[in-house]
Amino acid sequence: MKPIPKGLMISAPSSGTGKTTLMLGLLNALSKRGVDVRPFKSGPDYIDPGFHRAACGRASFNLDTWAMGAGVLADLIGTSRGGDLALIEGSMGLFDGVASAGETSNGASADISALTGWPVILLLDVSGQAQSAAATALGFKTMRPDVHIAGVVLNKVASPRHENLLRLGMERVGIPVLGALPRQGSVALPERHLGLVQAEEQPELMALLDAAGDFITAHVDLDLLVSVARSHGFPDGTDTLPPPPGQRIALARDAAFSFIYPHLLDHWRHAGAEVQLFSPLANEAPDDSADICWLPGGYPELHAGRLAAADRFRAGLQDFAQTRTVHGECGGYMAMGAGLIDKTGTRHQMAGLLGLETSYETRKMHLGYRLATLNTPASGQTTGARLRGHEFHYSTILSQPDTPLAHVVDANGDAVPETGSRRGNATGTFFHLIAGAS
Incomplete structure (x- = not known):
């Protein structure tokens, strides 16, 4: 196993829960604190990495266990060496992948967490529920023993009373709450049918990223979040990317x-x-x-x-x-x-x-x-x-x-x-x- 920096995966039970807002806010906020964050994106998304780069000034690469062999994954994960923290944004729900893996893994974000030892920060949309959200978190915690749920960030919290009830539920099942994002005042990112509107099309991109960073700083315990980062290295492989198509x-x-x-x-x-x-x-x-x-x-x-x-x-x-x-x-x-x-x-x-x-x-x-x-x-x-x-x-x-x-x-x-x-x-x-x- 080759050593790699400590890292965290931002994931959720489904798409549309706010993973990108949390990811961009963390990249912006941690970079302003002097943390050398190395970003990644799980799965085949070619829009989010542009936002990642803008948020922290570091190139972001896709990691895909269906499309990439161990050698390619090892080389890409190796770009995080020299950094303080690897941060990867998951795709879809944490365990979601293709139905048939065939020759490779099924492409689920959870596979990257298992391969690297990077724990998962689970983002939960808690609209319309209180202590019951803990049952969802507990299910994710026990789904795969090789994937560690390090804590949750609660999203769309309606009020201080709502937050208190949510925290009581999480405490009962032993899952740390790393942050609580209020429903009011959240940062909205413009979207198009293939995902976010591209970073280069955002006229106020830096203002948007700064707003996301300020929002996350105000509502997430950044010190606690960084403290739960881990890794166990990554196995090497022999496969490589195809050569360039021309000089x-x-x-x-x-x-x-x-x-x-x-x-x-x-x-x-x-x-x-x-x-x-x-x-x-x-x-x-x-x-x-x-x-x-x-x-x-x-x-x-x-x-x-x-x-x-x-x-x-x-x-x-x-x-x-x-x-x-x-x-x-x-x-x-x-x-x-x-x-x-x-x-x-x-x-x-x-x-x-x-x-x-x-x-x-x-x-x-x-x-x-x-x-x-x-x-x-x-x-x-x-x-x-x-x-x-x-x-x-x-x-x-x-x-x-x-x-x-x-x-x-x-x-x-x-x-x-x-x-x-x-x-x-x-x-x-x-x-x-x-x-x-x-």
Whole structure:
């Protein structure tokens, strides 16, 4: 077992309980106290890490036990060495994961806690209950003996009397109360259908983070919370991330294209690749010196009119694809297609590198882990390579006429129709790459 810093996991019984507000408030407050906090996000979320970084000034990486092997997890967790405290924000409910683990873990946040020894701070929405909240906490405490619940933070507390009743219940079952967040005065974070509105889209981001930090400082015992942090090290592994797709990577980066996992960018740069940023919304084309152009996901549907009018970007992308690879993920894949229909039913011309037609006129959610076996070389990978990723979007496929890029299955092993596409040097997938698979 390799040593790692003490840490804590912020989790809850379900989504929508306020985990991100607590996480951001803790990162802000502890950093102001001089604590070198190293943030992480459990599961396949590419929005929260941007907020984490803004809140504490440290890069935040995803940890995913379904998509990542022990070696990749060990390398990423190892980035916390040198810090004072690792703090990881859980996803969904603490024990929630896919139904069938298959070759890997099921991706539950609890698995990261068990592997690292980082205790769980359980955030409970106590609306409409008092002592009964202790029964929920007790159930979580006894669910898995390898996951330690170090204490609870009570959320949406109605009054001092309500708080007193809640504390009495927790005392009865022997679970420490580390904080109580009042229902009035809580900090609200703007949301969109894929989660929070991105950090770079928040005009008053630092004021929002400072407000969260002040709120948490006022209502959480920070000294007590830090004192319950623990770790037991982490086992090593031999798997690694796929190599960079090129030596010079032209990466689209603006409000329409921003969904790429931080650990991939960090890996590319550490492996010696040069990442060249450009903005399609600013009508910029990929630099001609690049070996590959990568269009990540994002919100092309919100900017479809501007993308359709970006003639220099479109012509530059088409020229680039004559001799080199252009790869798109989800939103980037859609932008490489023939057309995109927005929620009003208006069709916008896209780059035309692929025949893909997508529509947001009728929303349909596509969500879940993906395991892809490539039918053809793509994004630096050879035919037969297996890749793990995650898909989350609300578009409907109207036409996907090009050569299927891969055989794609979900976490249960069931085939999905979103196979990705290839036409010449243009490739695209609806899933976002997380890691390779052995």
